[in-house]
Structure formats: structure tokens, C-alpha cells
Amino acid sequence: MKQMLSTLLFLCSSLANVGVAQEKLAKNEDSTDVRHELEVSGGSLPTKAEFDVLKEELENLKGKLDGLDESYIETKGTVDALKKIKVSGYIQAQYQSAETAGEATVAGGNFPSNVKQRFALRRGRLKANYDNDLTQYVLQIDVTQNGVGIKDAYASFREPWLRIFGVTAGVFNRPFGFEIPFSSSGRESPERSRICQTLLPGERDLGAMLEIMAESGSLSWFNFKGGFFNGSGSTANDYDSHKDFIGRLGAQVTVPERGFAIDFGGSAYLGGVRQPGPVVYKNVGMHGSGFKIFLKDSSSTNTGASADRNYIGVDAQLYYDLRTLGGLTIRGEYITGEQTGAFSSSTSPSSQPTEIVTRNFNGGYFYCVQNIGLSNQFVFKYDWYDPNTDAGASDIGRPGSNFGLGDIKHQTFGVGWIYHWDANVKLTAYYDIVKNEEINSAAAGSLAPFKTDVKDNVLTLRVQYKF
Amino acid sequence: MKRMIFLPLAPVIISSAAFIGMIFQSGNITVKGSDTMVILGQRWAEVYMSKHPGITIQVTGGGSGTGIAALINGTTDIANSSRPMKKSEVDKLKARYATLGVEIPCAKDGLAVYLNESNPVSELTVQQIKGIYTGKITNWKEVGGKDARIILYSRENNSGTYVYFKDNVLKGADFASSAQTMPGTAAVVNAVGKDVNGIGYGGAAYGKRIKFVKVKKDDKSPGVEPDAQTVASGEYPISRYLYMYTRSKPTGAVKEYVDWILGPEGQEVVMKVGYFPVRDFSTSGQN
Numbered sequence: 001m002k003q004m005l006s007t008l009l010f011l012c013s014s015l016a017n018v019g020v021a022q023e024k025l026a027k028n029e030d031s032t033d034v035r036h037e038l039e040v041s042g043g044s045l046p047t048k049a050e051f052d053v054l055k056e057e058l059e060n061l062k063g064k065l066d067g068l069d070e071s072y073i074e075t076k077g078t079v080d081a082l083k084k085i086k087v088s089g090y091i092q093a094q095y096q097s098a099e100t101a102g103e104a105t106v107a108g109g110n111f112p113s114n115v116k117q118r119f120a121l122r123r124g125r126l127k128a129n130y131d132n133d134l135t136q137y138v139l140q141i142d143v144t145q146n147g148v149g150i151k152d153a154y155a156s157f158r159e160p161w162l163r164i165f166g167v168t169a170g171v172f173n174r175p176f177g178f179e180i181p182f183s184s185s186g187r188e189s190p191e192r193s194r195i196c197q198t199l200l201p202g203e204r205d206l207g208a209m210l211e212i213m214a215e216s217g218s219l220s221w222f223n224f225k226g227g228f229f230n231g232s233g234s235t236a237n238d239y240d241s242h243k244d245f246i247g248r249l250g251a252q253v254t255v256p257e258r259g260f261a262i263d264f265g266g267s268a269y270l271g272g273v274r275q276p277g278p279v280v281y282k283n284v285g286m287h288g289s290g291f292k293i294f295l296k297d298s299s300s301t302n303t304g305a306s307a308d309r310n311y312i313g314v315d316a317q318l319y320y321d322l323r324t325l326g327g328l329t330i331r332g333e334y335i336t337g338e339q340t341g342a343f344s345s346s347t348s349p350s351s352q353p354t355e356i357v358t359r360n361f362n363g364g365y366f367y368c369v370q371n372i373g374l375s376n377q378f379v380f381k382y383d384w385y386d387p388n389t390d391a392g393a394s395d396i397g398r399p400g401s402n403f404g405l406g407d408i409k410h411q412t413f414g415v416g417w418i419y420h421w422d423a424n425v426k427l428t429a430y431y432d433i434v435k436n437e438e439i440n441s442a443a444a445g446s447l448a449p450f451k452t453d454v455k456d457n458v459l460t461l462r463v464q465y466k467f
Numbered sequence: 468m469k470r471m472i473f474l475p476l477a478p479v480i481i482s483s484a485a486f487i488g489m490i491f492q493s494g495n496i497t498v499k500g501s502d503t504m505v506i507l508g509q510r511w512a513e514v515y516m517s518k519h520p521g522i523t524i525q526v527t528g529g530g531s532g533t534g535i536a537a538l539i540n541g542t543t544d545i546a547n548s549s550r551p552m553k554k555s556e557v558d559k560l561k562a563r564y565a566t567l568g569v570e571i572p573c574a575k576d577g578l579a580v581y582l583n584e585s586n587p588v589s590e591l592t593v594q595q596i597k598g599i600y601t602g603k604i605t606n607w608k609e610v611g612g613k614d615a616r617i618i619l620y621s622r623e624n625n626s627g628t629y630v631y632f633k634d635n636v637l638k639g640a641d642f643a644s645s646a647q648t649m650p651g652t653a654a655v656v657n658a659v660g661k662d663v664n665g666i667g668y669g670g671a672a673y674g675k676r677i678k679f680v681k682v683k684k685d686d687k688s689p690g691v692e693p694d695a696q697t698v699a700s701g702e703y704p705i706s707r708y709l710y711m712y713t714r715s716k717p718t719g720a721v722k723e724y725v726d727w728i729l730g731p732e733g734q735e736v737v738m739k740v741g742y743f744p745v746r747d748f749s750t751s752g753q754n
Contacts (some may be wrong), residue, residue: 074648076648080648083488100631107630133641153726160641163639182562186562186563215553215554215555216551216554216634220554243564254557254567256568256569256570259566259567259569259715260567261567263561303723317561319565319566320565321565321566321567321626321715321716323715323716323718324718325564326564326566327561327564327566327714328562328565329565369565371564371565371566374541374564377542420541422475422541423540423541423542438650
């Protein structure tokens with residue numbers, strides 16, 4: 001190709017010289033001067049036959065170039081169409097060391113019995129996105145040692161006039177709070193807080209959502225996402241006709257000249273869980289002996305009714321650019337409400353539960369992330385989850401109180417160091433210190449270990465590759 | 468065992484080294500981004516490096532979006548952009564670095580509309596330009612020219628020029644599907660130079676070998692050609708700032724370079740390349 005171009009350039013300049021010379025000759029200028037010019041420029045006047053050959057070669061090369069030009073335009077059209085398809089993904093491979101074998105943890109799932117250290121592929125995501133400006137198709141799968149699962153599968157549309165209103169339908173992140181929709185590839189702690197994992201496991205749900213968000217202009221400080229979802233989470237089929245509303249109203253205040261910004265929002269989850277039978281545990285009362293118990297309600301009207309699943313939350317993220325050191329992020333979220341789960345766990349059910357235990361809860365988290373230069377981040381995190389605010393520590397485990405594993409409060413202190421090797425690779429070392437409330441000394445069975453603080457701290461060493 | 472004791476200190480040692488390295492930044496500066504600003508960026512770098520031998524500045528194009536993406540993923544010190552950063556881009560910077568990005572207007576540009584020299588049309592209103600690029604006006608005779616189909620040349624959507632033109636001239640409307648996307652403003656100029664029925668847009672600094680259309684705000688306004696005076700005064704209807712972005716407040720070598728660009732020498736380069744300065748040093752002679 002290079003050779004062809006240089007030949008073409010040589011031919012062009014030769015022909016240009018010849019052309020000028022012939023033009024001068026045609027104008028009856030002094031032919032001696034013309035010949036002199038050609039001699040000075042290292043050329044000589046070609047014969048007509050030579051000129052015709054050069055002209056023909058030039059025509060051939062011009063034809064080839066036109067062909068290449070056409071081919072380029074055709075290829076460009078194809079490439080432009082392909083550019084709408086964006087493929088991205090990330091892999092998180094990790095080594096974890098637990099304090100005890102078979103430890104129950106929210107730091108990547110329970111350790112199998114007899115296992116104290118493990119390697120795991122925590123996440124293996126592959127995301128395909130067809131972005132046609134106003135419309136989007138997204139499919140994301142998760143491939144780990146446990147198999148392949150669908151994480152996201154949705155279509156979204158934005159109106160063309162104001163480009164502020166959009167609709168999304170399919171399986172996607174539930175619009176609640178900050179940590180739920182915040183990508184696991186960007187989060188500084190290896191896992192979400194216990195409360196987020198318990199209330200909205202898997203983060204996603206099947207539903208349809210309205211989004212109001214302006215990319216620029218006077219409304220860009222405000223955003224809203226809200227919609228109706230099955231409530232069963234991720235790709236699980238629904239088990240009742242009740243649809244849950246989930247929404248978040250957010251705002252941003254930015255002071256660029258100070259390098260300061262605060263984002264904040266309020267979220268609501270208004271839902272329910274179908275009660276399969278008449279037996280429901282909801283209210284906490286006093287036992288005749290003066291301690292709290294979960295009261296059993298066996299009203300026949302309970303069957304088929306909806307047990308409460310209502311949360312409200314507030315969240316805020318503060319960003320401050322500390323000159324010479326790096327950016328500082330402080331974020332926090334507080335959630336409270338009523339959650340329906342089972343005795344052994346307050347996790348939201350993904351299928352029709354057989355036990356209905358509704359509790360008042362609260363919880364939240366705080367992060368402090370300090371960047372040191374481009375590559376290093378230090379993170380300190382605290383989160384807590386009190387699944388039953390009506391039950392005191394001494395009430396749980398007391399014979400006859402009806403409180404179970406799902407009522408125990410936990411607090412987690414996390415400390416970590418993140419090193420960004422390059423634009424793709426991130427290394428994380430993170431240590432979770434988990435504290436449970438110490439329950440009644442009479443506790444027996446599965447509750448017995450919680451009479452003291454269970455040894456369930458976890459060290460996580462993770463490497464992430466993202467593209 | 469001794470090794471184990473030092474293991475927890477590794478993050479502290481490494482980040483301390485990073486912190487010290489950050490304070491005593493090396494003399495290498497990377498600049499990526501706007502194709503419109505490539506020539507300007509290269510001229511700045513050449514002049515600056517000739518006066519500061521210990522500094523190496525690498526300037527590459529790729530488009531404003533590409534430069535800002537590089538700023539977000541940490542592969543450039545400065546992103547050149549011919550449009551302001553989008554909210555979604557600021558959000559990404561916030562999420563990764565907890566910073567908002569620092570916007571530094573460093574030059575002004577009149578976005579010129581190019582026609583082939585042989586095209587008899589010399590003036591267009593902003594509304595007519597919008598009509599042409601959205602496909603409502605398809606023949607030159609509709610705007611006072613000859614009876615010939617209008618051939619549209621545009622830019623790729625990662626270009627700041629594309630985004631600015633779409634937002635400010637097309638008012639957010641979509642380009643006609645017949646618009647041919649070109650990889651850079653120079654390519655647009657080249658195409659219009661070859662095509663007698665072509666129309667293109669781009670930085671005024673690239674406007675050689677073709678003619679600029681006089682742009683009218685509306686039917687009643689006079690046609691204005693982009694030049695230093697009309698762009699600086701805002702009389703020319705399609706003018707914009709050109710920006711440099713850094714992740715956080717510039718320090719060290721980057722700060723010195725940015726300060727130089729905003730100073731009299733840097734702004735003189737702006738004028739030599741054909742753009743318009745953001746500060747006038749011609750009368751006061753002050754920095």
C-alpha cells in the first residue's frame with residue numbers, strides 16, 4: 001500500500017511537471033527555458049508514448065485508490081453499526097480465610113463445613129449492551145464456579161424530545177438507596193452491607209421503571225427512579241399478584257470551585273409477602289414472666305393476605321478533593337421499616353415462604369474512602385443490621401420467646417486497601433470484623449453459639465480484571 | 468516470621484511511596500482528547516518543551532469523549548475537550564476518585580460551517596443549518612443555491628464538536644441519516660474541499676482551502692464570519708470554549724504547564740493556531 005502511494009505521488013509529481021511544461025509549450029513560451037527547467041528538476045521531456053504509459057498507470061492507480069476509498073466507506077458503515085454494540089465485563093477471583101471452618105458469613109457466602117480457607121470466583125460478569133442512543137438493550141450474565149446466571153436483561157427507552165424521561169423493563173437493579181445499584185466492580189468493600197444483602201438479595205428484580213433524569217440543564221441536579229416489581233428478586237418467578245413499588249428520589253449539590261459535592265436521596269419500598277396460611281408472627285408482646293415474646297396470630301383471615309414489607313431509607317455521599325492527597329468519599333445510608341422473613345433468617349423470600357415472621361428493623365452503613373494518588377485507596381466501613389428492634393439481646397434464646405437466628409443484631413467493621421495496578425486490574429485486601437449481639441445465656445441448639453461473639457471474621461484477598 | 472510482621476506494613480509503604488511520588492511528580496505529562504484541539508495541544512507542547520527541556524508532553528487525539536474516558540481510567544493527566552464534561556462523566560470521576568474534575572477554559576473557538584469554494588451560497592441562518600443537518604432541507608436551491616442535493620459531512624459521536632453542534636445548532640435533534648461521519652475535522656474539510664455540494668462543520672482553525680459560511684442568528688440578523696473579534700464578542704452565533712480537564716486541582720508539573728497555557732505565551736500560541744484567547748494580554752501585558 002505504502003509502495004503504491006509513493007509510486008502514485010512520484011507519478012503525480014512527474015505528470016505535474018510534464019503538464020506544466022506542456023502547458024508552457026502550448027503557450028509558445030521559450031521551449032529552451034522549459035527544457036532547462038526540466039533538466040534542473042532532474043527530468044527530461046518524455047516522448048508522447050512514455051507520457052501515455054505514465055498517464056495510463058496513473059489512471060490505473062487512481063482506479064485502485066477509488067476502489068479502496070469505496071471499500072473504506074463500506075467498512076466504515078459496518079464498523080459504525082458495530083460500535084453500537086458494547087461488550088464489557090469483569091472477573092473477581094479471590095482467596096478468603098475465615099476464623100473458623102464452616103463459617104456463616106455475608107462476605108461472599110457461607111464457607112462449606114470443614115473449610116476455613118478457600119479460593120473462589122466471586123463474580124464473572126459479561127455484559128453486552130446495544131446502545132442506539134435513545135434505546136438500549138442490555139444482557140449481563142454471571143459465570144462462577146456455581147454456574148451461569150442472568151444478572152441483567154432489560155430494554156430501556158428515552159423520549160426524544162426532552163431526553164429526560166425514560167422507561168426500563170426487564171430484570172435490573174432495584175432503585176433503592178445507593179449501595180444496591182452501585183456496581184460491585186467499583187465498590188471498595190468486597191461485598192455489600194449485611195442489611196442490603198438481607199433486604200434486597202441479588203439486587204435485581206423483574207419489573208418496569210420510570211426514570212426522570214436530565215443530563216444537563218436546570219433539572220440536572222434532580223433525579224427520580226421508580227417502578228413496580230415482582231418482589232421475589234432477580235429472575236425468580238413471582239408467587240403472588242401483589243406488585244411492590246420501589247423508588248428513589250435523589251439530588252446533587254456541587255461546588256466545583258471547592259472540589260466538593262454531596263449527593264443525597266430518599267428511597268421507599270412498599271411491598272408485601274403473600275401469607276400461605278393462618279399462622280403469622282408479627283407483634284411482640286410480654287410473657288407472663290416479664291420477658292418479650294413473638295406473638296402467634298392464627299386468624300383465618302391471614303390466609304392469602306399480604307404480610308408487610310415496607311422500607312424507607314435515606315442516603316448521602318459526600319465527595320471532597322483533598323489537594324495533594326486525593327479525593328475523600330464519605331457515604332452513609334440508613335434504612336428502617338418492616339421486613340417479612342422466617343425464624344431462621346430475615347432475608348426476603350424468593351419463593352412462597354412457609355413461615356411468615358414480620359419484624360421491625362433498622363440498619364445502615366458508613367464508608368470512608370481516601371484516595372492516595374491515582375493508584376491507592378484506603379477504606380473503612382461500618383455497617384449494622386438489627387433485624388428486630390423490638391427484641392432485646394437477652395430476649396433472644398430465652399425458652400418460649402419464639403425469637404430465632406433471624407432476630408440477632410450484627411455489626412461489621414471493615415478495613416481495606418485497594419491498589420489499582422492499571423486501568424483494568426485492581427487488587428483488594430480487606431478484613432471484616434463481625435460482632436453479633438450476645439444473646440440469652442439459656443440459648444440452645446443453633447442459637448447457642450451466639451451467647452458470645454461468634455468467631456466469624458474474614459480476610460479477603462481479591463484480584464479484579466475489568467474491561 | 469519476620470516477613471509476616473512486615474506484611475501488614477506493605478500498603479502503608481507502597482502508598483507512602485505513591486504519595487511522595489505524587490508530590491515530586493515526574494516531568495512526563497500526558498494529554499489526550501479532542502481532535503479539534505490536537506494541533507493546538509501539539510503546538511503548546513512543542514513550545515513548552517523547547518523552553519522546559521526536562522519536561523516531556525505527549526499529546527494525542529481520539530475525541531473529547533475518549534480523552535475524558537482516559538481521565539476517568541487514569542491513563543492521562545489532562546483531557547482536552549471541546550465540550551463541557553457530561554454529568555455521567557463527572558459521576559464516574561466521583562465514584563472512582565471522589566473528585567469532580569477541574570474545568571479549565573483555555574481557548575475559544577468559533578464553530579465554522581464549511582462550503583466548497585465554488586458553492587454560490589455564502590450565508591445561512593442557524594435555523595437553515597439545523598434544517599440541512601436534520602434532513603428537512605435537502606437541496607441547495609432551498610437556501611438560494613443551485614439545484615443540487617446537499618451532501619452532509621459530520622463527525623463521530625465521540626467528538627466534542629459533534630456534541631456541541633448537536634446541542635447548540637440542532638437543539639438536540641438527530642442528524643439526518645444521510646450525514647457521513649468523518650474521523651476528524653481535517654477529514655471534514657478535505658471532503659468538503661473535494662465535494663462541490665458538500666457542507667461540513669468544525670473548528671475555524673481548520674478552515675483552509677474551503678470557505679466559511681456567514682452565519683445569521685435569524686432572518687433579520689446580518690451574516691457573521693468567525694474571526695477573533697466576532698467570536699470573542701459573541702457576535703458569531705456558533706462559538707464555544709475549548710477546555711482542559713484534570714481529575715483534581717493541578718499540582719507540580721501539570722500545574723506549571725496549565726499556568727503557562729493560560730499565560731501570555733500559551734495564549735499567543737492559541738492565536739497563532741487560529742483559535743481565540745480566553746485572556747487578553749495585548750494591552751496590559753500582565754499575567
